[in-house]
Amino acid sequence: MVRKPTRKTDAVEIIHRRHYRGRPKRLAGLEQARVSASVSRRIYELRLRAGMSQKQLARAVDTTPSTICRLESDDYEGHSLSMLRRIATALNARVDVRFIPQTGRPPTSA
Amino acid sequence: MVRKPTRKTDAVEIIHRRHYRGRPKRLAGLEQARVSASVSRRIYELRLRAGMSQKQLARAVDTTPSTICRLESDDYEGHSLSMLRRIATALNARVDVRFIPQTGRPPTSA
C-alpha cells in the first residue's frame, strides 16, 4: 500500500497519530489516494480506522502479516470474497458487493 | 439459484416475460428472496435484468454454463473478485465492494 495518508475525519486522525506521529515518510502520499478506492485501499483504510497494525489484523483474521500486506497491495487484484468477509468480521463490519450499471441511473449517493 | 421471481420494475417485467412467460414453476419463489441479497443472487438478478440465459452469459464471460450455474448457487460462497468483475464487465456494469460497519452509521440508502 506504500503508506497511506488520511486527513479525513477526526476519528481517522486520532488513529493515524497513533501510528504515524512523527513519521514523515508515512505522511507523504497523504492528500492523494482518496479517489477511486480499490479494494486493497479499502482494506487498508478499514484496518487503520480500527487502529490496528498488519500484524494485529493478521492475528484477528488468523493469517500472517505478509498475507495482509499482499491483500493491501495496490496492484493486487486477486481478492476472494471469503477473505474479505474474514477481514470484515475481524473488524466488526460486513462486506457489501453490488453491481452498478455503467450507464443509466446515477451512482449510489454515499 | 432454484429459479427466481421478479415483479420489480417494468424493465425487469419485460425481460422476465421473455423467459418466464407461461412457466409456472419459475414464477414460484417470486415474492421471497428480495431480502438479504447474496452475491449469488445478485449475479442471477443482474443476468436476468440483461435478459440473458446462463449459456449466453457464459459466452460473454468466456466460460461455461455450469460455471455460471455454480456462481449463482445460493449456497456457493467461493466467489472471487476477478470473476465478479468479468461478469460485471460482460453485463455492462462495475463491481463495488465496501465494508459496512456493524454498529454506528446507518446503512447506505439504496
Next chain:
DNA sequence: TTGAGAGTTCGCAAATATGCGAATACATTC
C-alpha cells in the same frame, strides 16, 4: 550503534476457485 516495531517482497506448499464436459431434470413445443 543497537534494538524493536511496522511494512514489504520472495519462494514454495497447501487450499480453493475456475474450466469444462457429461449426465440429469424440467418446461415448452411439435
Next chain:
DNA sequence: GAATGTATTCGCATATTTGCGAACTCTCAA
C-alpha cells in the same frame, strides 16, 4: 412421445489464492 432450450450436478484437471517463513527496508528510541 420426441425434440429443444434452460438449469443443475458431478468429477477432474488446471489455475489462482492463501499460508507461512525468511530476509530486507525504514522509523523511532535507547
